[in-house]
Amino acid sequence: MNFPGQLILFLVILFPFIDKSDGFLFKKTIKETLVALSSKVEERQPKEDKKSSLVLPWKLDKGTYESVVKLNFHGAPEMVAIRKNFAVNDNNMFVTAWITACLLEIQALGGEFKPKREQIDLALDAIGKYHDKNVNYNTSVMTFWPQLYNDTVKKWQSTPENLLQLFQLSDKFPVKSVEELLKLMGLGDIATVMDHLLHEKDMFAAAFHIPPDFDDTFVNIGLGSLLKEIPGYSDLFAKWQSTNSNLTSVLHALKRYAYRPHSNNTRVNTIDPRTYFYLHKFLAATNKTDAAFVPTWIQNVDEAMALSDKGVAMPFFVNNVDVTVAANTVNGLTSALLSGLFKPSDFDSDIQHIYKDTVDLIIYEITGNFSSRRDLALTYYPSKLECFWFTSRTLTILRDFYKKAPLPLKMLEDVLQKLEGAMRNKVTADILQEAIKSADGGIYFDDFLGDGDFDIKGNAIKYAEDRLFTTSMAVNTLINIWTSTEGDTLAFLNNTPSSVNETIQQSVKWLNDNILGTHLKPWNAFFSGSGKGQASLPFWYPANRKEYLNGTSFNDDMFPDGLFLVGFEGTLSDEQYNILLSQRHFGEKTPIDFPGFNPRGSPTGFFPFWSSDAYTYSTTMLAFAKYLKIK
Template sequence: MGDTLSSTLSLKLLVVTILVSRADADPLDTTIQRLFDKIYSLQVKRDEPFIPPLFWEKHKGMYESDVKFYFHGGPDMTLFRHSFKVYDDNMFATSWITSCLLEAYKFGNGPKPSEEQIVSAVASLKAYQDKNLNYTNSLMAFWPQHYNSTSNAWVSYPDNLHNFFEIVGDFNWTRVEDFLKELGFSDIAFIMERLLSLRAMYLGGFQLPPDFDDTFVNLGLGSLLSSLADDLPQSYEQWRSQNTNISSIFSALKRFAYRPLSNNYAVNLIDERTYVFLRFFLEKLQNDNEDIALIPTWVQDLKEEAAWIQRGVHIPDYTNNVDVTVAANGVFGITSAILNGLLEPEILDDPEIQQIYLNTSSLIGFMISTNFSARRDLALLYYPSEFEFYWFVARTYAELRQFSKKGSLPHPVMKRVEDYLGESLKTNMTATILNAVISDGNTMIYFDDFLGDGDLDANNKTVKYAEDRLYTTAMAVNGLITTWTVYDEKTKSLIWDEDTPTEVRHTIEKSANFLVNNILDSNLKPWNAFFSGSIKGPTTYGGYPLNMIEFFNGTVIPEDVHQFRYYENSTIGVQGIIPEKDYQKLLKEKWFGHIPITEFHGFNAYPDYWPFWCSEAYTYVTSLLALAKFKNAGGFGYVD
């Protein structure tokens, strides 16, 4: 009897202790830990085969991301957007989620990820290295490469999307479409018909070469691991074992950089969509009598493409482009690799590498200060999120400032990059974010982008689902706090700049409060559009002035058949620099049957649907990073 009573009292005491500890727990600490645990639960723990129609193929170490289509409009479009998704393994999501975990630990004193978690993620990335070269390299592709014995080439394509389109091509969808029409879902039936008709085009687009985006993201990840080698030695060694020839990146960069003033036709041509926003920057440098070399998206030029296209390795639209977010990741990769010992500073003594580094950094600052030349849709061609871009840029600035505080930077040109980025981040970017603030009472602030904000209800009234609110708010915090604080290695804390505006501090604290209250315990979707295809409605189709349109064999495509933007095995784009007066005249002409669209009114202004990549784990980890850094910068208490 005594033992039973004693056990009962002990159990009650334990329950009371737990309840009291929960009541006393800091909501910020609790949210950070819950996010950390949730992210770990979303990592794939073992390889899983594709078993249609129930199970997608998954690979150990990866974090989930899904391909969705941005259907928007009436209730049927909302339903289709919420229902349709295809699981997709890609290098980008896993690399960024891993990088955020490491940054939250390093700069936010957040929970330390285990060696098992990081090693597993890093090991999974080996499948994305380019195997078409006859030497070891660190050139990376968005999707894993698969050997094609017919073409004797390694082809990069998405496993599940490829399997999905193969299966639907063998299925008779007529009855399904008729059934949908009978139910009143004619719009969905029409979309299905169109998607199925484009099956061959999508399969043809799944033949990517390596790209500088994933390549430099991987280099940035390695730099982070290098800085944490004492804390995570196995993880760093895993990355090093997979990247034994980093110089291969810079050999490729020198070969494939976009050079509009070059006489080499293979590298002086650019996608005409890129030229729309880039021309002002190019003209500025040309007027300053500067040569120009920029980081492009794809690790391929026209000569290389002509040799590989029949083997299934080519740029999706055949012509290379410049995406300012890719540029930001490139500059971070180079900067961080030098500062963390993966590269010797002397690499910037190479005049070509130095020029690419400086020109690309200058471009980033120019784009921020000019609001992307008013064409966010084209400047951020693969990355719809403006705030994501800002954080990518701020990471480079923060690294440079951290090392500047300790003394001089290891190479003088790096100071110029710090100045380029700092001025635009602290003025234009900060103003842009603060102008986008949406208040939720007196103690919370949030930010919206576009996902779920272009729908109508059954009564044809606007409805706002705010499907990227959590992600956009996290990115706003990351962009601001990374710009206005500097990491102190002695105290392992983030120190606010003395000139930090009060409004910035208030915005960050109220946004952090919103995340604490909503990231895990609300009805808001943890969605994002962290990546997309290049086509996102009529403003991104093409149909802009160009001065080259011919097949790879040199045959000019006659103007009277310029009905479509895309021709197989074709070279279409802008070569060199077109004088602005001439370009303005060309903007008044029809291209592929249409007058060029000169203004962008947002992704919800057009009814078109397009694929985007969403990773809930990425929303959770960017929120973890934002909250961990916020806590390490002092946490709550600045706002009365």
């Protein structure tokens, strides 16, 4: 057999770089990248309390991975400049818990790379401070932000110190002079934005004093489940257990605060009008008559109204259902049951009811384009691929457990079957459809950050600021869907489409080529405000419960003075609900369509989002670690 000279030369050059034990051409480089990313993640976890810089006043808490709050301005260059340059460090439980979960999953894989135990230890110390302090018993109910005690109102309040300090600094800012100067410079849009921000600062500040939530609560439960099952981590699991000695507290909370639209109890049948707008389609399609769903907040309407003046209340004083929160809660429940943190007997009929209905809702939304209102269904977590990944984690643990032993509850077999069908079909097709081939043959995925801008001539510019993160989400999700554990390796399922295999390989190649570069930002929108501009505020959606906080009702001809709630109570038929949709609410028509996260329009059409470079690096590490285990 004759070989062309060029091919022989190519093989001679290539041979030293092939890691033959792994079988893929570029895996040796991936291992090196994995180590480099590990250093980047570690650098972003303070070993002690400190300031973010000598100039900026932002506090960084020991053990809490760094994240920043940014504003999703888009469009003209001056708007882009705000998005790129405005950033306030924020200390929260969520990003620390998820980065730690990624590191623990990597450890559980048993690959060559081992995360540092010190990082896990520091993170557990930090996370242990986020248990809700407004109860007089040990609880595993968790908060997003640290709580500080307010002696005046005798309550522990969620307190994002850096964000609150930002608003305090604005009191000393020469606003009018700066606004006039901006207008003279032809930057009237920025002046408008500044005026809008400062006008709404009291509302923003009040929204920071939130109650505990099911998202952070069950992410913490998931961490405990991972720690329990990793060999050699018994001491770290014991540390986690020391602050989580009353695990059933989260189940009691779930039963108390579940959203039950068909109930006659107004404490639990009232929901954010935006939630009912997208969820109404699911209720109509499934004909459920006694539904129960995981909500976001561990609080009900009555409690929010009573505690609003004490600084412990849900935004808008009403709960909502976020599909991503639901996915994380289902994962926490599932992993805790399979790991033995919960006993099957802990899952009484009501917990199983909430679990099954919530799974049905998740599947309906992830396979149905989130009811065409991603901004409402993913209330706080705008990345749909992140939601896909969270959901795929539950599929993985159910599948791997079922290969070894019967599932502890019969209903889980049905859940596994439903998740398999949804993730292998609609979700996989959705992901593959969004794959973009790069010029060098790699594959990447984009979401929305930096993808709605234009230059001074009006030409579109794509900065792709969440491309790295979104691609890591796609890889992790596809690997979870299409591989299973075989001994100490991962293996593709027998019927894995070649397009999936190719997409994983080429996306890993693209990530490996780009993750350590400086030409793309490692940003993400792992969390956001619930309002994505004017169109997704709750006031414009049909509501049948409009009350001042003292319980007095009002109509929506105009905005009332003082604090009030707008909610949807109970359920309506399609015909009745459509009548409400045809009406104006507070003088505005209901926004039916999702305009995207970067619509052209008013300069005030922005929203806050939370980004963490360390989170992007850790999810990429996990994608690489999983890829290296595929045989």
